[in-house]
Amino acid sequence: MITFDHVAVAGQTLAAATAHAEAALGVTLQEGGEHAVFHTHNTLLGLEDGLYLEAIAINPDAPKPERARWFDLDNFAGKPRLTNWICRCDDLDATLAALPEGFGTPVDLQRGDLRWRMAVPHSGVLPYDNCAPALIEWIGDAHPAPRLTQQGCALTTLEVHHPQAAALGALLAPVLTDARISFHPGAAALKAAFKTPNGPATLC
Numbered sequence: 001m002i003t004f005d006h007v008a009v010a011g012q013t014l015a016a017a018t019a020h021a022e023a024a025l026g027v028t029l030q031e032g033g034e035h036a037v038f039h040t041h042n043t044l045l046g047l048e049d050g051l052y053l054e055a056i057a058i059n060p061d062a063p064k065p066e067r068a069r070w071f072d073l074d075n076f077a078g079k080p081r082l083t084n085w086i087c088r089c090d091d092l093d094a095t096l097a098a099l100p101e102g103f104g105t106p107v108d109l110q111r112g113d114l115r116w117r118m119a120v121p122h123s124g125v126l127p128y129d130n131c132a133p134a135l136i137e138w139i140g141d142a143h144p145a146p147r148l149t150q151q152g153c154a155l156t157t158l159e160v161h162h163p164q165a166a167a168l169g170a171l172l173a174p175v176l177t178d179a180r181i182s183f184h185p186g187a188a189a190l191k192a193a194f195k196t197p198n199g200p201a202t203l204c
Contacts, residue, residue: 002087002095004178005136006052006145007155007192008071009203011080017055018043020080026198027151033111034059038069038120046148047155047194055080068124070134075124082190082203084126085133085158087176092117092137098175102127103135115139129188131162133172152197161186 011017018029025045032042032054039062045053058073068074071084089095092106096119103126104119119135126132161184162168169183191204 001177002089002133002135002172002175004051004158004176004181005086005088006047006054007082007158007190008084008086009053009055009080010071010073010076010083011055011057012076013060014041014043014055014057017057017080021045021053021055021203024203025153025194025196025201027153027196029053029055030148034062035109035111037065037067037107037109038073039063039065040069040071040073044144044148045153046145046150047153048150049154050143050145051155052145052148053155068120068122070118070120070124072124072126072130082192084130085160085181085190086136087133088136088138090137092119092135095135095175100127100171103132106137114142114144128162128164128168131160131165131188131190132168133176152195154195155192156180156195156200157182157193159184159191161189161191163188 009021029043032044034041041059042054042056104121106117117137165183194201
């Protein structure tokens with residue numbers, strides 16, 4: 001089984017991605033950190049129910065990685081937007097074995113005392129035009145969400161839009177049960193609704 005873990009907002013710069021999320025939700029994101037291997041950096045927002053949001057972008061001060069960056073960031077263009085959703089599992093290798101090829105191979109990562117394994121496709125592009133979830137396995141008990149300041153925000157729904165939405169939904173149905181997540185036919189895109197201190201908000 002896999003469990004909803006967090007969502008990612010990408011931008012051509014971290015400032016742009018952060019500003020997009022903050023404008024939509026009316027709250028301030030916290031400082032995150034830098035990612036080795038993929039040379040990206042992020043800011044973070046704690047959400048209720050153990051979820052969180054990250055704004056992410058290529059770190060212009062870091063060297064170019066030896067492989068494609070995760071979340072297809074090497075090909076990101078245009079305005080900041082919600083680009084990815086991430087699900088955690090207890091056994092990444094077993095989860096990948098139960099799914100079709102294309103979800104990636106495990107990469108070991110660490111920042112401070114946070115340690116995790118992320119399945120990243122060699123191309124950086126996830127199945128279904130990046131609308132399939134990225135898969136993560138947290139190592140040990142450390143997780144970003146409990147460390148983040150709660151600001152009264154909760155993700156209430158995540159809509160996954162894709163021309164083959166029904167097929168993606170059927171693929172994930174045996175391993176993911178979450179009433180907040182729904183699949184809809186249409187152009188590839190993600191749309192999330194939130195409860196915030198300022199009332200309902202939408203992020204796409």
